Amino acid sequence: MRLTKKDLLGMKDLSIDEINLILDTAESFIEVSTREIKKVPTLRGKMIINLFMEPSTRTRTSFEIAGKRLSADTINISASTSSAVKGETLIDMARNLEAMNPDVIVIRHGASGAPHLLAKRIRQSVINAGDGAHEHPTQALLDMMTIKAKKGRIAGLKAAIVGDIAHSRVARSNIYGLTRMGAQVAVAGPATMLPRFIEQMGVTVHHRIEDAIRGADIIMMLRIQMEREHQNIFPSLREYAKYFGLNRKNIRLAKDDVLVMHPGPINRGIEIAPDIADGPASVILEQVTNGVAVRMALLYLLSGGKA
Amino acid sequence: MRLLLRGARVVDPSQPIDEKIDILIENGKIVRMGKNIYKAKTQNGEESPSTLKTLDLRGKIVVPGLIDMHTHLREPGFEYKETIQTGCEAAAAGGFTAVACMPNTNPVNDNRSVTESIIRRARECNLCHVYPVAAISRRSEGAALAEFWDLKDAGAVAFSDDGKPVMNAALMRRAMEYACSLDMPVISHCEDLHLSAGGAMNEGFVSTELGLHGIPSMAEEVMAARDILIAEFTGTAIHIAHVSTAGTVRLIREAKVRGIRVTAETAPHYFTLTDEAVREFDVNAKVNPPLRGVEDVAAVREGLRDGTIDVIAGDHAPHAMTDKDVEFDEAAFGMVALETSLGLSLKLVSDGILTLDQLIRKMSTAPARILRIPGGTLKAGAVADVTVIDPAAVWTVDRDRFRSRGRNTPFHGWDMKGKSVMTIVGGKIRHHEP
Numbered sequence: 241m242r243l244t245k246k247d248l249l250g251m252k253d254l255s256i257d258e259i260n261l262i263l264d265t266a267e268s269f270i271e272v273s274t275r276e277i278k279k280v281p282t283l284r285g286k287m288i289i290n291l292f293m294e295p296s297t298r299t300r301t302s303f304e305i306a307g308k309r310l311s312a313d314t315i316n317i318s319a320s321t322s323s324a325v326k327g328e329t330l331i332d333m334a335r336n337l338e339a340m341n342p343d344v345i346v347i348r349h350g351a352s353g354a355p356h357l358l359a360k361r362i363r364q365s366v367i368n369a370g371d372g373a374h375e376h377p378t379q380a381l382l383d384m385m386t387i388k389a390k391k392g393r394i395a396g397l398k399a400a401i402v403g404d405i406a407h408s409r410v411a412r413s414n415i416y417g418l419t420r421m422g423a424q425v426a427v428a429g430p431a432t433m434l435p436r437f438i439e440q441m442g443v444t445v446h447h448r449i450e451d452a453i454r455g456a457d458i459i460m461m462l463r464i465q466m467e468r469e470h471q472n473i474f475p476s477l478r479e480y481a482k483y484f485g486l487n488r489k490n491i492r493l494a495k496d497d498v499l500v501m502h503p504g505p506i507n508r509g510i511e512i513a514p515d516i517a518d519g520p521a522s523v524i525l526e527q528v529t530n531g532v533a534v535r536m537a538l539l540y541l542l543s544g545g546k547a
Numbered sequence: 548m549r550l551l552l553r554g555a556r557v558v559d560p561s562q563p564i565d566e567k568i569d570i571l572i573e574n575g576k577i578v579r580m581g582k583n584i585y586k587a588k589t590q591n592g593e594e595s596p597s598t599l600k601t602l603d604l605r606g607k608i609v610v611p612g613l614i615d616m617h618t619h620l621r622e623p624g625f626e627y628k629e630t631i632q633t634g635c636e637a638a639a640a641g642g643f644t645a646v647a648c649m650p651n652t653n654p655v656n657d658n659r660s661v662t663e664s665i666i667r668r669a670r671e672c673n674l675c676h677v678y679p680v681a682a683i684s685r686r687s688e689g690a691a692l693a694e695f696w697d698l699k700d701a702g703a704v705a706f707s708d709d710g711k712p713v714m715n716a717a718l719m720r721r722a723m724e725y726a727c728s729l730d731m732p733v734i735s736h737c738e739d740l741h742l743s744a745g746g747a748m749n750e751g752f753v754s755t756e757l758g759l760h761g762i763p764s765m766a767e768e769v770m771a772a773r774d775i776l777i778a779e780f781t782g783t784a785i786h787i788a789h790v791s792t793a794g795t796v797r798l799i800r801e802a803k804v805r806g807i808r809v810t811a812e813t814a815p816h817y818f819t820l821t822d823e824a825v826r827e828f829d830v831n832a833k834v835n836p837p838l839r840g841v842e843d844v845a846a847v848r849e850g851l852r853d854g855t856i857d858v859i860a861g862d863h864a865p866h867a868m869t870d871k872d873v874e875f876d877e878a879a880f881g882m883v884a885l886e887t888s889l890g891l892s893l894k895l896v897s898d899g900i901l902t903l904d905q906l907i908r909k910m911s912t913a914p915a916r917i918l919r920i921p922g923g924t925l926k927a928g929a930v931a932d933v934t935v936i937d938p939a940a941v942w943t944v945d946r947d948r949f950r951s952r953g954r955n956t957p958f959h960g961w962d963m964k965g966k967s968v969m970t971i972v973g974g975k976i977r978h979h980e981p
Contacts, residue, residue: 329873330874351874352757373759374759409758437751440752441755
C-alpha cells in the first residue's frame with residue numbers, strides 16, 4: 241500500500257488505513273535507529289528542506305535525523321521573523337526553494353494554514369511540522385505510535401488532554417487522530433483555555449483536571465506557554481501549577497497503568513511534577529525516540545516508497 | 548439631449564410605483580413618467596422623434612439609480628489597490644449611480660482639502676456621483692474631533708472612523724451630538740478592539756478547528772449597544788455599518804421599537820456566506836466584521852425582511868494580491884463588492900425574502916434619505932440617475948473581468964441571475980451592456 245497524498249497537512253485528512261500505514265511503516269524503521277550504523281540508503285539522492293519559521297529544537301532535529309538516517313540530504317532554514325516582516329513573502333520563499341528541486345519541504349510556521357498555502361503553490365510534498373494553533377500531525381502520529389507500542393491498541397482507550405487546548409496544535413491533531421482510531425478523549429482546562437464548540441470535535445469537556453483523568457489510560461499534558469499569563473488566560477503560573485498540574489496525588493485517579501505523555505519541552509513543576517515526568521508512568525522520552533521513526537516513515541512514504 | 552426609456556417595468560419605492568411605464572429624461576432630469584409618452588408627443592406635434600433617443604427596454608426593469616453608501620475607493624494613498632477612476636468604473640458596471648467613500652485613505656479624509664480633492668477627482672472621472680464620508684476623529688485616531696462643519700461645507704455627507712472604531716464612548720457622544728446639530732449622519736463601525744484583538748475570523752467552531760484566533764460576535768454587539776445608548780441618551784441619530792450578527796440585529800430591532808433614531812446596513816456577504824467559507828484558509832473570505840455562523844446569516848436575512856436593516860451596502864474593499872496572497876493571519880481584511888452586490892442581492896428577491904420594491908428601497912431610496920443626497924427616486928424633477936436591470940440575464944462572476952483593481956472576491960465562478968445592463972447618471976449613459 242502507498243500513501244497517495246502529495247502532502248501531510250493534518251490529521252483531519254487522514255483515514256484509519258492511512259494512519260495504520262504510517263504507524264506500521266514507522267514500526268519497521270525503529271530498528272534502524274538501534275543499529276551500530278544508523279543509516280539506510282533508502283532516500284539517497286533525495287533532498288529534504290526543513291523550513292522552520294518558528295523556533296523549534298526537538299521537531300527540527302527529529303526531522304533532520306530522520307532524513308539523515310534514510311541517507312537523504314537535509315537542509316535547515318530557520319527564520320525567526322515572519323515572512324511578512326522580512327519583506328519576502330512565504331510564497332516567494334517557497335517558489336525559490338521549489339526552483340532548487342527539493343523532494344520534500346517540511347514546514348513549521350506560526351500562522352495556521354501556512355503549510356496549506358505552500359502545498360497549493362508548489363509541486364513538492366509538504367509536511368506540516370506545526371502550524372499556528374491548527375495542527376501538528378507528526379506529533380499526533382508519534383503519540384499514537386507510542387500508545388500502540390505500550391498498550392497494543394488505541395481503540396477503546398480513554399485519553400485525557402490537559403492544558404491550553406485553545407492554543408494547542410498538538411491537542412487538535414491528537415483529538416482528530418485518537419477519536420478517528422476509536423479512543424475516547426476528554427479535555428480539561430480553565431474555560432479561558434477551551435475554545436468554543438470544542439465538544440463538536442467529539443470530546444468531553446472538563447474544567448477540572450481530576451474529572452478528565454479519572455479512569456484514564458493516557459494523560460497528555462500540554463506545555464503551558466508562559467507568555468499567556470500576560471493575556472489573562474490564567475492568573476499566575478503558581479495557580480496553574482496548583483490546580484492543573486499533574487502530580488503524585490491526582491494521578492491516582494487514573495488507571496494504574498496510565499501512560500503520561502507530554503509533547504515537550506516540559507515545564508518541570510508547572511504542568512507536570514518532576515517525579516511524574518521522570519516516573520514509571522512517563523513515556524515522554526519514548527515519544528521522542530518514536531518521533532524519529534514516524535518522520536522517517538513519512539519522508540519515505542511521501543517520497544513514493546511502498547510499505 | 549433627450550432620452551426616452553420605453554417599455555420597461557418601472558419600480559420606484561419612493562412613489563411607490565411598480566408598473567410598465569415610460570420615462571422621459573431631459574437635461575439630466577426626469578421630466579415625465581407615463582404610458583406611451585412617445586405617441587402622445589408625436590400626435591400633438593410637440594416633438595420631432597429624431598431629437599429623441601429612444602431605448603427599447605422591454606423585458607427590463609428600470610429603478611432609481613443604485614447607491615452604495617459604504618465603499619473604499621482607496622485614493623488618495625492606496626492607488627495600487629483602487630483609484631477613484633477604477634472604483635467608479637466598477638460602480639457604474641455594477642449598476643451604481645452613486646457611492647459614498649470611506650475616509651481611511653492616506654492621508655485620512657479628516658480635512659477639507661482631502662474631501663475637496665476626492666470630489667474633484669470624481670468630477671474628472673465623470674462616471675458616477677461620489678460622496679465622501681469624512682473621519683470622525685483626526686487621522687481616525689479616536690482622540691480629537693475632525694472639523695465637521697468645514698468638512699460638511701467641503702462636501703462630506705457623513706462622518707465615520709470606518710475600519711478604526713471609536714473606542715472612546717465620550718468622543719462618540721460628542722461626535723453624534725455635534726453632527727446632529729449639523730444634520731449630518733454618523734456611521735459607526737462597531738468593533739470593540741479589545742475583544743477583537745488578534746482575531747482573523749469569526750469565533751466559532753470553524754475557528755476552533757482551524758486554530759485561528761476568533762473575533763467574537765459580541766465584539767460588534769457591545770459597541771452597537773453602546774452607540775444605541777448614546778443615541779437614546781442624547782436624542783441623536785446613529786447609522787450602524789455592516790451588521791453581521793444576530794445580536795446586533797436584535798439590538799437594532801429593539802431600539803427601533805423604542806423610537807431610538809437608529810438605521811443600519813448590511814453587506815451581501817453577510818446574508819450569503821458563513822464562516823465555513825474560510826475552511827480552506829481562503830483569504831478572499833477574510834473580511835471585517837468576519838463572516839459569521841448560520842444563525843447570524845438567518846438573523847441578518849430576517850432583519851432585512853422585517854425592515855430592521857434599512858440598507859444593503861457592499862463595503863467594497865479592494866486589495867492588491869500582495870495584501871492578500873500571504874498567510875491567513877497576515878492577509879488584509881476585505882472583499883470587493885461593487886460588481887457582485889446587485890447579483891447577490893437579487894437572490895433575496897428570488898428567495899422570497901424581499902420584494903423587488905423592498906430591495907430597491909434598501910439599495911437606493913433608503914441610502915439617499917440617510918445621507919440626505921439626491922437620488923433614490925424617479926419622480927419628475929429628480930436627477931436622472933437610473934439603473935436598468937435585466938432580471939433574466941444569467942451570468943458567471945469572473946474576477947478577471949472586474950473593472951475594479953481588486954480581485955479579492957470569494958464569489959469568483961458563482962452563477963448569478965439578474966444584472967444591471969445600463970447605468971444612467973445625470974441623464975448620461977455611463978455604462979451599457981449589449
